[in-house]
Amino acid sequence: MKSQEGVTNVDSEKFNTLISNGNVQLIDVRTPKEYREAHIEQAVNVDFFSKDFSEQLGGFNSDEPVYIYCRSGKRSGKSVAQFQKAGFRQIYNLDGGILGWISAELPVEESEE
Template sequence: MKKLILLLILASLSCKEQGTNATAQSEVLTATEFKTAISKKKVQLVDVRTPDEYAEGHIENAVNIDYYRDDFSSAFNNLDKDKPIYIYCRSGNRSGKAAIILSDLGFKEIYDLKGGFSNYN
């Protein structure tokens, strides 16, 4: 009986670790790395700031999908989950949270701008 309980505890811990790794699919890039990556080819580039922040300035060709939208998750339905996606916000907080959501939605390659748009220029 003690062995069975021990096995159940170990199995539970293993499942928790696997679940944690499932959402750790994003890579944080420095501003230089981010600029280089998005300049090499046409990419899926998403600004997760509010429309007002986006209007004040954004990276060229970025699509604005506000993190605070009620339909934030479903707004990504038109994007290709098998292609890399590059995301940013003002400071990196919202885009970090968005990366977890995108991973849960099935996006395989997620790149987040370290320090956000504030650090980009």
């Protein structure tokens, strides 16, 4: 995956380090069903396929870094343009998505809903 301006693709270990202080904007761009099955703690689900994806991004602070992931890295990679359009300048994309995260044996949570 090529690096675009303002976008940093990071592996699971580095991503985990970056989000470890807990006070970050962590966005899971997968479907609600995928999110419920397993997600990174504190992640907010904003479905890339939802019609109002761009509008939902307006609810986040574009002056702060944003950390995004999907299943394998493809959807979050595609969503970067939307984040940039919404004014985000510091975007960290989890390389390999949650599949890479899980294979690195990092923790995930499930939702009951």
